[in-house]
Amino acid sequence: MDYRFLDKTDPLIHGLIKEEEERQRTGLELICSENYVSPAVMEAMSSVLNNKYSEGYPGARYYGGNEVMDKIEAEAIERAKQLFGAGHANVQSHAGAPANIATYFALAEPGDTILGMDLSHGGHLTHGHPVTHVAKVFRFVRYKMKSIETGEIDYDAMRQVAKAENPKIVLAGFSAYPRELNYKAMRAIATEVGAYAVADVAHIAGLIAGGAARNPFDDGFDVMLSTTHKSLRGPRGGMILTHERELGKKIDKAVFPGFQGGPIMQMVAAKAVAFGEALKPEFKTYALQIVANAKAMAQRLMDQGVKLITNGTDNHLMLADAVKSFGKPGGDIQNVLDEVGITLNKNMIADDLRSAMSPSGIRLGTPALTTRGMKEAEMRQVADFIVRAARAGGNEDLKKIRAEVMDLSLRFPVPGIG
Numbered sequence: 001m002d003y004r005f006l007d008k009t010d011p012l013i014h015g016l017i018k019e020e021e022e023r024q025r026t027g028l029e030l031i032c033s034e035n036y037v038s039p040a041v042m043e044a045m046s047s048v049l050n051n052k053y054s055e056g057y058p059g060a061r062y063y064g065g066n067e068v069m070d071k072i073e074a075e076a077i078e079r080a081k082q083l084f085g086a087g088h089a090n091v092q093s094h095a096g097a098p099a100n101i102a103t104y105f106a107l108a109e110p111g112d113t114i115l116g117m118d119l120s121h122g123g124h125l126t127h128g129h130p131v132t133h134v135a136k137v138f139r140f141v142r143y144k145m146k147s148i149e150t151g152e153i154d155y156d157a158m159r160q161v162a163k164a165e166n167p168k169i170v171l172a173g174f175s176a177y178p179r180e181l182n183y184k185a186m187r188a189i190a191t192e193v194g195a196y197a198v199a200d201v202a203h204i205a206g207l208i209a210g211g212a213a214r215n216p217f218d219d220g221f222d223v224m225l226s227t228t229h230k231s232l233r234g235p236r237g238g239m240i241l242t243h244e245r246e247l248g249k250k251i252d253k254a255v256f257p258g259f260q261g262g263p264i265m266q267m268v269a270a271k272a273v274a275f276g277e278a279l280k281p282e283f284k285t286y287a288l289q290i291v292a293n294a295k296a297m298a299q300r301l302m303d304q305g306v307k308l309i310t311n312g313t314d315n316h317l318m319l320a321d322a323v324k325s326f327g328k329p330g331g332d333i334q335n336v337l338d339e340v341g342i343t344l345n346k347n348m349i350a351d352d353l354r355s356a357m358s359p360s361g362i363r364l365g366t367p368a369l370t371t372r373g374m375k376e377a378e379m380r381q382v383a384d385f386i387v388r389a390a391r392a393g394g395n396e397d398l399k400k401i402r403a404e405v406m407d408l409s410l411r412f413p414v415p416g417i418g
């Protein structure tokens with residue numbers, strides 16, 4: 001990208017941004033929560049909207065001068081509602097974690113119980129990891145997979161836990177689970193114990209928007225919350241969607257003034273732009289290709305003896321047991337792949353015997369590479385790079401793979417960078 005001012009006013013930061021552009025351009029991004037936004041989203045993010053305070057909501061602000069902001073936020077809300085089939089949208093959450101926290105406070109009281117996915121089985125930090133503040137405010141109880149071979153959730157055990165623990169919220173959602181959840185079963189459990197059914201679709205929002213994953217609202221969920229920057233390919237941010245008017249009011253109050261101050265209006269505008277892109281037919285093709293790509297990569301990895309948790313994927317991500325596949329922990333594989341220009345992350349696997357800092361697994365996914373226009377053939381090539389690098393004999397092998405990674409990367413430009 002061209003920067004007309006930064007190179008002169010702050011050459012150090014300008015230089016570092018250019019360095020990062022180069023890293024993105026010449027490497028392969030497999031972190032399954034990352035993506036490349038369009039130049040249009042980027043332009044909205046860096047606009048003068050940054051200069052305005054807009055505490056409140058459209059038509060009810062605390063400061064003057066918000067006529068334009070009202071129109072922008074109202075448009076973002078309308079597009080979010082249309083995209084996910086919602087009756088109410090809050091687009092002010094600064095990110096996924098604040099969207100989770102605001103939702104918990106909107107629907108539950110301090111001390112109440114929340115039933116979420118076990119963190120080593122795919123659940124996210126924000127779903128009550130002991131290191132988070134929310135874990136000190138709410139009581140989190142867990143459900144798990146029945147078997148790591150299929151990934152099916154043990155819905156009978158989940159129901160028993162729900163009946164014994166009486167949660168206020170049944171939380172569906174994950175950051176490291178490669179299968180589709182049975183929202184109908186979860187909704188039924190929530191109904192049986194009088195809990196709200198909430199889906200944190202941070203990872204799969206783009207798949208839902210593009211019709212490549214099931215929409216929890218179709219199975220009667222009360223609330224759906226998400227990040228906007230992963231598969232949905234928007235700016236960094238969060239959103240919370242619901243149907244019911246009263247719930248919508250509670251959620252709005254929990255976001256502002258409950259948890260946040262002024263909304264970041266350039267991000268709200270950029271969300272509107274990204275939602276507009278996701279409403280186009282091309283986004284459906286993109287979302288379906290993300291899943292087709294993940295399936296192709298998963299198959300190639302498994303064909304080469306890589307042990308995937310649940311033996312495949314239904315969505316955009318894969319989780320591999322690095323110890324079983326390569327005889328090395330996930331962190332070692334992450335490091336060796338960094339050397340060849342492939343970025344992914346070490347990750348805990350179900351009931352991991354190793355530590356969070358040095359887990360057994362690696363997590364990888366296809367949203368970013370799919371944005372660059374790569375298809376199944378390239379996914380098989382990337383899978384081969386991963387296996388070759390993980391099993392490489394020495395530096396010479398790694399250098400050769402790095403050159404091949406660079407070659408493939410440069411054939412598929414990053415939007416806005418080239």
Ligand SMILES: Cc1ncc(COP(=O)(O)O)c(C=O)c1O
Binds near residue numbers: 095126174201
């Ligand atoms: C399921 C889920 N929820 C919430 C979050 C938190 O989002 P953020 O990093 O935007 O706060 C993540 C991020 O990885 C996530 O995967």
